[in-house]
Amino acid sequence: MRLAIVGAGAVGTAVAELAGEYGHTVTGLADSSSGVVDGDGIDVDAALERKRSEGAVGANAPDDVLHGPYEVLVEATPTTLGNAEPGFGHVRTALDRDRHAVLANKGPVAERYGDVRALEEKSAGDLLFEATVGGAIPVLSTIADVGAGNVSAVRGVLNGTANFVLSRMAAEGLSYEHVLAEAQDLGVAEADPSFDVEGTDAALKCVIVANVLAEDDREFTLADAEVSGIRDLQASALDLATEAGQTIRLIGEVSGGDVRVGPRLVPEHGTLAVGGTRNIVQLETAHAGRLNISGRGAGGPETASAVLADVGRLGE
Amino acid sequence: MRLAIVGAGAVGTAVAELAGEYGHTVTGLADSSSGVVDGDGIDVDAALERKRSEGAVGANAPDDVLHGPYEVLVEATPTTLGNAEPGFGHVRTALDRDRHAVLANKGPVAERYGDVRALEEKSAGDLLFEATVGGAIPVLSTIADVGAGNVSAVRGVLNGTANFVLSRMAAEGLSYEHVLAEAQDLGVAEADPSFDVEGTDAALKCVIVANVLAEDDREFTLADAEVSGIRDLQASALDLATEAGQTIRLIGEVSGGDVRVGPRLVPEHGTLAVGGTRNIVQLETAHAGRLNISGRGAGGPETASAVLADVGRLGE
Numbered sequence: 001m002r003l004a005i006v007g008a009g010a011v012g013t014a015v016a017e018l019a020g021e022y023g024h025t026v027t028g029l030a031d032s033s034s035g036v037v038d039g040d041g042i043d044v045d046a047a048l049e050r051k052r053s054e055g056a057v058g059a060n061a062p063d064d065v066l067h068g069p070y071e072v073l074v075e076a077t078p079t080t081l082g083n084a085e086p087g088f089g090h091v092r093t094a095l096d097r098d099r100h101a102v103l104a105n106k107g108p109v110a111e112r113y114g115d116v117r118a119l120e121e122k123s124a125g126d127l128l129f130e131a132t133v134g135g136a137i138p139v140l141s142t143i144a145d146v147g148a149g150n151v152s153a154v155r156g157v158l159n160g161t162a163n164f165v166l167s168r169m170a171a172e173g174l175s176y177e178h179v180l181a182e183a184q185d186l187g188v189a190e191a192d193p194s195f196d197v198e199g200t201d202a203a204l205k206c207v208i209v210a211n212v213l214a215e216d217d218r219e220f221t222l223a224d225a226e227v228s229g230i231r232d233l234q235a236s237a238l239d240l241a242t243e244a245g246q247t248i249r250l251i252g253e254v255s256g257g258d259v260r261v262g263p264r265l266v267p268e269h270g271t272l273a274v275g276g277t278r279n280i281v282q283l284e285t286a287h288a289g290r291l292n293i294s295g296r297g298a299g300g301p302e303t304a305s306a307v308l309a310d311v312g313r314l315g316e
Numbered sequence: 317m318r319l320a321i322v323g324a325g326a327v328g329t330a331v332a333e334l335a336g337e338y339g340h341t342v343t344g345l346a347d348s349s350s351g352v353v354d355g356d357g358i359d360v361d362a363a364l365e366r367k368r369s370e371g372a373v374g375a376n377a378p379d380d381v382l383h384g385p386y387e388v389l390v391e392a393t394p395t396t397l398g399n400a401e402p403g404f405g406h407v408r409t410a411l412d413r414d415r416h417a418v419l420a421n422k423g424p425v426a427e428r429y430g431d432v433r434a435l436e437e438k439s440a441g442d443l444l445f446e447a448t449v450g451g452a453i454p455v456l457s458t459i460a461d462v463g464a465g466n467v468s469a470v471r472g473v474l475n476g477t478a479n480f481v482l483s484r485m486a487a488e489g490l491s492y493e494h495v496l497a498e499a500q501d502l503g504v505a506e507a508d509p510s511f512d513v514e515g516t517d518a519a520l521k522c523v524i525v526a527n528v529l530a531e532d533d534r535e536f537t538l539a540d541a542e543v544s545g546i547r548d549l550q551a552s553a554l555d556l557a558t559e560a561g562q563t564i565r566l567i568g569e570v571s572g573g574d575v576r577v578g579p580r581l582v583p584e585h586g587t588l589a590v591g592g593t594r595n596i597v598q599l600e601t602a603h604a605g606r607l608n609i610s611g612r613g614a615g616g617p618e619t620a621s622a623v624l625a626d627v628g629r630l631g632e
Binding site for chain 2: 014018022137141142146147285288290291292294295301304306312
């Protein structure tokens with residue numbers, strides 16, 4: 001398939017680099033201010049090198065990529081809230097052109113699910129977004145396999161940064177501020193970590209799952225989620241938990257029409273107590289009991305592999 | 317889709333009972349000596365009641381089901397080794413008729429993978445067999461999503477009976493014989509448990525995974541697997557493991573063209589040390605790191621849910 005990739009951050013770059021290995025051709029790549037288009041396939045290495053040296057992937061405008069030749073648009077611009085622009089507009093352009101859209105950007109499916117589904121309904125193209133929930137972990141495809149109507153609850157650890165902080169606080173008895181600074185040094189936490197440590201990122205993923213489980217009966221947005229983060233968590237709370245054979249994790253849960261994210265006590269050696277930046281998702285199913293899936297929830301190549309799994313599904 | 321189900325044990329029965337909920341119609345059901353066929357849909361409850369009271373699902377012969385009206389043949393007869401008959405013949409009939417075949421029976425894909433793939437090649441029908449590996453756990457669909465060429469190793473706990481025995485031996489300090497008798501009382505182990513405790517069942521699952529990973533470059537059968545079971549494991553070995561923070565699990569592994577099953581030391585609270593009858597599978601991937609998937613590896617409805625996920629994929 002011919003892929004046009006919008007967004008040249010860690011995920012967009014990894015999709016561009018790996019696409020050939022999966023048998024696809026990258027016919028367009030755009031960052032926020034420039035683009036490169038070639039119906040026969042762009043030179044990915046040259047475009048990324050040009051971005052490093054000149055700050056632009058090519059001589060085209062980003063819009064040329066959106067309107068260029070492709071079967072699948074990969075939307076990998078940063079997640080934005082509210083109207084979810086410019087990601088939403090990119091998806092609309094692709095679907096209006098009867099092309100497929102594969103999202104790594106959570107905004108359009110978390111904040112405007114009804115709108116993107118309505119666009120898909122009118123389009124010959126399909127919309128897939130496995131990469132928006134749990135990075136490399138196949139959460140949405142497993143829900144599709146089991147059948148959304150057969151999944152009664154989804155819960156798990158959906159933010160690697162918050163999990164790293166909690167794991168380290170518990171293991172070393174260190175304060176939140178100390179571990180956060182360490183995580184920022186390691187590149188695990190961003191300079192402004194609020195999206196991760198306040199629970200927003202995990203909540204967006206839960207909202208997307210809630211939308212998928214609701215099967216168009218009801219639409220969820222971030223405003224429907226009850227969210228608390230880990231910023232105010234004291235090291236002493238983790239010590240108390242450890243004494244009782246428990247630990248604390250930032251758990252997101254979708255169940256009975258409710259979306260909740262917050263610090264929860266979980267058994268210290270239990271399934272939900274994954275360590276470091278790992279994510280885990282538990283599905284409660286009608287006929288198959290509980291399924292647990294864990295792995296890397298973020299990272300360029302990891303998230304790109306979920307994007308490329310979606311692209312593969314479109315080709316079936 | 318119209319399903320014909322061959323095999324009326326726990327899995328075949330559960331597929332018949334759940335198919336309607338997934339939007340499918342059961343147009344045929346056969347046990348080893350009888351069958352019932354109706355192009356408009358059989359009365360599943362009546363067929364199963366007739367089997368209970370009269371020992372036959374209907375007045376037809378089993379072959380009438382194979383040659384009856386359906387888009388998908390569900391092969392759920394018991395796994396047999398060597399020539400994998402009669403399951404192999406059932407699959408051949410369906411594919412020769414350009415119908416799809418979905419397997420719960422491990423025999424044809426473990427012992428005659430090249431033969432069934434060759435039949436599929438010539439057929440307009442497709443062959444899927446998610447249910448043959450890890451019951452409800454989506455192992456093969458995850459490998460397909462990641463890309464078989466991107467999976468360097470697969471390992472895990474693939475037999476719930478053996479895992480139940482090892483978990484209980486470790487937790488209670490009981491002997492193999494004692495726990496096995498308990499498992500037989502509970503219905504977790506069969507009267508003849510050799511298939512499970514000698515590692516054959518786990519090995520067949522690993523052989524199927526090896527065939528999928530080899531992508532037709534090489535064919536594996538049970539004869540290619542190096543297998544040892546848990547029959548001779550002493551309770552003292554588990555005690556020694558526990559003292560060192562380890563425990564013992566029957567681990568199957570496919571890696572570098574080798575298929576091995578045997579008791580292995582694993583960290584007591586590690587990911588592979590699942591308890592009771594649960595199964596877990598770890599995939600080592602090129603771009604997405606390690607993925608872990610755990611859940612119920614056996615059981616009628618659980619395995620049926622994997623069969624019906626395959627049927628859903630055929631309809632896409």
